[in-house]
Amino acid sequence: MRYRFLLLALLVVALVVVPPFLGLGWQYTLVNALIAALFAAAFNLLMGQGGMLSFGHAAYYGLGAFGVLHVMQLIEYGDSRFPTVLLPLVGGLIGLVSGLLAGFFAARRSGVYFALVTLALAQLLYSLAPHWSGMFGGEAGLSSMRMPSLGLDFGSNLQVYYLTLAWTLVCISLLYAYTLTPFGRLTQALRDNEQRVRFMGYNAHATKVLVFGISAMFAGIAGGLTAIANETANYQIFNSHVSAQVVLHTFIGGSALFFGPIIGAAVITVFTFVVSGVTHSWMLYLGALFVLVMLFAPNGIGGVIQAHVQRRDSLPWRRLVAPYAVATGALVLVALGTVFIVQSLEIVFSEQYRAAVARTGQYADYSLFGMKWALFSPLTWLTPLLPLVAGLLLLRRTAARIRELWAGGGDPSACPPKVPGATLRSRA
Amino acid sequence: MRHALSALAIATGLIAPAIHAEPLKVAIIESLSGSQTSTGRMYSSAARYVLEQMNEQGGYNGEPIQIKDYDNGGNTSGAASQFRQAVADGAHVIIQGSSSAVAGQITEDVRKHNIRNKGNEIVYLNMGGEALELRGDKCHFHAFHLTTTAPMRVGPLVKVMAQEGDLGDRVYSINQAYSWGQDMEQAIKSYADTYDYEVVETVLHEVNRIQDFAPFVAQIQAAKPSSVITGNWSNDLLLLMKAVGDSGLDVTFGTTFLDQVGNVANAGKMALGHYVAHPGNAELNKDPQDAEDYKAFSGHYPVYVEPGTINGIRLFTEALRANDFKGGDIDVNRIALAMEQARLETDIGPVSIRREDHQAIMPVVVSRVEQGVKYPADGTDMGFKPIQVVSPEDAIYPVQESCRMRRPD
Incomplete structure (x- = not known):
């Protein structure tokens, strides 16, 4: 246990100390990796722990991003004094509300049907967004500029990086703490046997809706962070490949472990950045990596690490x-x-x-x-x-x-x- | 001691750089993977062709121009990330063409970068984003739009079709339901009085989702049009034309993207007699060697977006030549100012930049699909026969009021 804390502390120190010495491209990639890690962790709350495979998490991620952009525009053009540092909260709130709403319908079904309902809801937004220019800015999307706030100008990529790092660390810690609460245990029980949860007297549907809402909330925060980093968002954020990507990250990292998807998201984001800068065949390599992980380490990178730790x-x-x-x-x-x-x-x-x-x-x-x-x-x-x-x-x-x-x-008694x-x- | 001295001498020799001028760095942020790859490659190869020609003639500022491809994967988040990488690599110029959505991302990124990094500005050359908004609301000093827009295509198209007697007085407008289709519809309506036609019906449909255009064709048939004008591209154009062909309806199509690679082969004989308005047609080159040179470079004759891109980048090289930094630091603002003054004489007419919104004022070619053309398309016996070149003055449209450009002091 002590080793794990030491390792985590080292990682956090590295994440704080190293980026100032990196180039702009790398800094931005790390921002993306952090956001992807948070998004994957939020997704895995639903999938790995709740046992609900959502194929439409881009919806809550995107809604969070658009919500934050609207507030950013208010700050830029109006006289709103909303502090930039707290902007992701807006994304979280929108994610929570839309997640509860969508979850109410989706959680009525489970398995494949659940996945299809979530997919349909996300596709609905994907086809609606380019036509609703007041809300989503049409095809070109919304754009804004980060305004100075609380003495920081948020002009440099590095400031954005530290903002993202802080939010990601806090949110991932919260998500981890969640797994330790009784409600977190109940979430896992839902995954293992929904029937039993019901017989124990819990309202399974309400629990699932709540889990969905919390997962969507953190996805919304991740989306909000993307909006801050990119200063733009357009309807492409609802594209099914965004939803697919988080599934990919989670599977490569391993959904059984809390840190699996986080590792997967970080590894894939950095891998994509490095390889796509070198060769046009980067998608082939990415696909090959996915196939190899699925074939030889079905529990993902996290699963391999966990097996060794155990x-x-x-x-x-x-x-x-x-x-x-x-x-x-x-x-x-x-x-x-x-x-x-x-x-x-x-x-x-x-x-x-x-x-x-x-x-x-x-x-x-x-x-x-x-x-x-x-x-x-x-x-x-x-x-x-x-x-x-x-x-x-x-x-x-x-x-x-x-x-x-x-x-x-080793020990013959070890299973x-x-x-x-x-x-x-x-x-x- | 002697060893130490010689080591020192070697070390200084290594450290002290030969005095190098600042090379011009050009970043091509294109869609080089994903569904738009074929178009992305065309922009990249046409831009490279012109810039490498300049390198053969001695480069720029005493150094070869450094050209680098960045793969945006066809989406805006990829573009945002590659833009940062290009900035980190010290790019002075960004070239991009496929997708207005990506163009919107990059032009905004460039604008914000330039506000925050005075003295290290970047110029954006938009080779293919045709959305009017890019030169309207989103216009800014460092963005140059070296491609046509909907009014620049529709005006010449209806003009030439009317002259050829193929337009008639009943025009049907069918377009894709997003900014481009809306721009097209607007343009089709706006020329109705000038060219004396009535827009009998307008339709906006889902983008690249429709598999069967038969219901739309029935609607077209009921409206009894003499011609159909559409800004559709890719499958939306092919399937629409095929559905019309299958129904036996005899109308002439006026299109903007019929010259997309593969369309003529796919449509077959059905493509004959239909029109396209495009920024260039290799058949109009006075010197056939131009097209041969391009073929030697890329493996094919310049088609689709390539003639326009070649002209646009050539205009840019004119602006480069107007500024001699004498091997010193490159001032991007001066290049941008020179862009406004630059003028390129092409075989089809002059290309220049409008100062107010940085839209290119360029000639537009209207061609018709015929047999026996000089450069047949897609390995068929058909191709695009240039009917008329519409002059830059006739093709251009008024500056949009929404463009409020802040110029450097």
Whole structure:
């Protein structure tokens, strides 16, 4: 327990100290990562803990953003004295009210039907927003400027970052505290067995509506923070891909663990920023990552961490070091081989390259990783295949070894939990 | 000691930079992944084509122009994030074209950035956002709109169709229900008196959701129009034209995006005889080498948004040439002021910038789908035959009152 606090404290210190030394692009990405983390945590309150999979959380996120923008416009053009620091509260309030309303209808059904109702409600907003220009600013959306407030001008990205950081930390702490309350336990009971909750004398529908409302409230706060960071919002914020993204973040991070979705959102946001700056194929890599996580670690990144934490006393750590190091190395080899092939294909199939071929009539050498490669030389294709195949073989062997160590390496009384090794078996 | 000295000499050699001029940095924030990729790539490649030509002639300010692509993923949040990255990379100029929504995000981001960062301003070149609002409410000094708008397309379109006898006196207006479609509808109504036609009915429909246009075609049929004017694009245009073709209704279409890649191939013979108003047509190039050069660069002849983008970026390079910073720091405000004065003579007429709202004053070409054209479209035997070039003075529309531009002191 003490380690966990130390780790969290270190993370918070890093989040406070590091950003001033980062470039604008990175600062903004961290703002986005924080917002995505809060959004995912809010979503997971409903999904991971309440067992209700919403496919339309973009609705409350977006409504929060638009609400905050309206207030921002009041501050900018009018004489409203609402402090900028408290703006996300507006988003939270709007999220709560709209969430309670939507939850009232959606929570009448569960499972797939619940997901469909939430999806429909979000799509309703998506098609309504571009036509209602008074409320949502039409297709172009609403725009405003952050005004100085309480001695801060909010002109720099860094100030926005600290505002977002503070709000995200407070909200995530609140969401965590929520899980410890009796009502938080009741939420989990809803997920495990709704019937039983009803027989215990609780009003299951009212509870579900309330959980939905709280989740939407934090989603609204996240939306409000986006509005502050971007100073604009348009109807695209209601797009189903925004709803899908938070589901993706949650699944990659692992919904079973409180911190899973937060990790997932942060990792994916930073991954997207870094990779999309390097290659146009970034979506392919993102998709591949998602598929791999679903196949080999269905409990997400958080699940893998949790498995290790749970077995920290029974695992033969010393004997695991070597296989883990080898597995990491093998993964790097596989990644390198894959990246080489994908990037080669991207270059060779690019318009520029094809135009050059049409112009000169020959397939020129292309440069990748700082070297020149001949398209039809076997060496060019052996270079990535070698590390790829070697890495895969190596992975297979080390996975077997890791499984062995996980199964019998420690205390025989420890129950075999779901571990990455166990899921790797499906490949062997 | 000697070693230390030589080490010092090497170190100073490494540290002391060769005196370099400030290179001009151009950020192309386009839709390079997602559903609008094909259009995004066209803007990017046309802009690169012109800028790299300038680099071949020695670059700018004594350095090659640095051009970098940023993928906005086709949405505004991606654009906002890539804009920050471009700022971090020190961009002076931002080029973007596909989607008015993204254009709205970027123009606002640029405006706010310039208010907060005096002395480090950025210029935004809007190559394709046609929404009137961008030059109205949202206009500002550092945004330049190097593309047409609805009135600039509809005016020439109805003018030429009337001259060719294909417009008739009963015009049907069918458009998509968002700002672009509304701008189009407004423009179609506004030219009714000038070109002596009656707008028999106006329809705004959902954007890219309708699979079957038959009910709309029945409505069109009942109104007995002589021609249909539409600003529809993508599926909304294709499916509408196909539904009309299937019904056997004989009307001429006046369109704004029929030249989008793939449309002619998809519509087949049904496309013949219909009109499009666009910013350029390669067949009008006096020197056929121009189109060949572009093909050598990109793999295809300039089509759709490319001729307009090439002209727009060429106008920008004129503004660059008007300012010689002599290898010193680049002053973006001076480039912006030069943009207002710049004038580009193209094969179809002059292109310049209107000082009041920074809208490009440019010629508009009206073409008709015919067989036996110089540059057939989509590998078919059909293509866009230029019928007439409408001069910049005839194509331009009045400045919107909503534009209140604050100029630098």
